[in-house]
Amino acid sequence: MASNFRQLSPKRTCTKTYASYRSFKSYLAIDFNSRCGYTDCPDFWFGGKNTFHIDHFKPFSKNPALATDYSNLVYCCSYVNILKSDDEGDYIDPCNIDFNDHFERDVDGSIIPKDTSKEAKYMFSKLQLNLSRYKFIWKLDEIWERLLKLQEQINNPKNIKIKNDLRIVHSELAEEFTIYLKYLKSAQ
Structure with a gap:
């Protein structure tokens, strides 16, 4: 029996501006419930906020105007951020779309993309969401x-x-x- 992918969806609330996107990390941790925006894993199990990365949903190397735009930032684990890198594929913004409509968890906690979502299937493959971790x-x-x-x-x-x-x-x-x-x- 499958269950929801996440219990609480992230919501971006910070309205401040900074010259460096790294300055947003504390706000992102709060807005993302201290969980990876893509896997929903708590930062606690990875060593806390200091080990988590800030992903640019739309890569800043290809969209430099969005480098410090809070609405383009995603709090995430290093594994996912490294795999996503500068890819501009079919990703779902964790704050704009309910991941429960695209992903679920099986009884053992494995992430399962829903058959109806090509974006979820893409992300599942590209971000290696099938990893045991x-x-x-x-x-x-x-x-x-x-x-x-x-x-x-x-x-x-x-x-x-x-x-x-x-x-x-x-x-x-x-x-x-x-x-x-x-x-x-x-x-x-």
């Missing part, structure tokens, strides 16, 4: 959210069963971390 990060984030919800309830004496659930989630989290770390070590 995005599935693992989605799963880790899902487990983290479950863990936080359980921890909120753990102190309630009426919720004795939660303690067992918390142990199960800890076990799942440890398993996913182990799988992801093995994946990272094998990629070196």
Whole structure:
């Protein structure tokens, strides 16, 4: 069963102007919910805001007038930004179009382009959205959210069963971390 690609869509709100697009990074992190505009992976799992890049939706090498135009900037992980580079192919702007209409996630968190979207298929191929890292990060984030919800309830004496659930989630989290770390070590 497929699920939505993302829960919260990014929205560009900054109205400031700067001489350097790098000055917008803090605003982009907030507007993009600290997630990659293209994969929806939280920056947390990549090392935080300092490791994320700023993509120019329309490449500034080909559109220099847009180099510092906030409406052309996308907060994204380095992997996607490097793969996208100066390509002007069929991309969907993460703030202007709902990605849920073009992508979904399978049960394991893999990104799936919808058959009805040629743009999603293009992006899936060009940006290598099938990489395991995005599935693992989605799963880790899902487990983290479950863990936080359980921890909120753990102190309630009426919720004795939660303690067992918390142990199960800890076990799942440890398993996913182990799988992801093995994946990272094998990629070196």
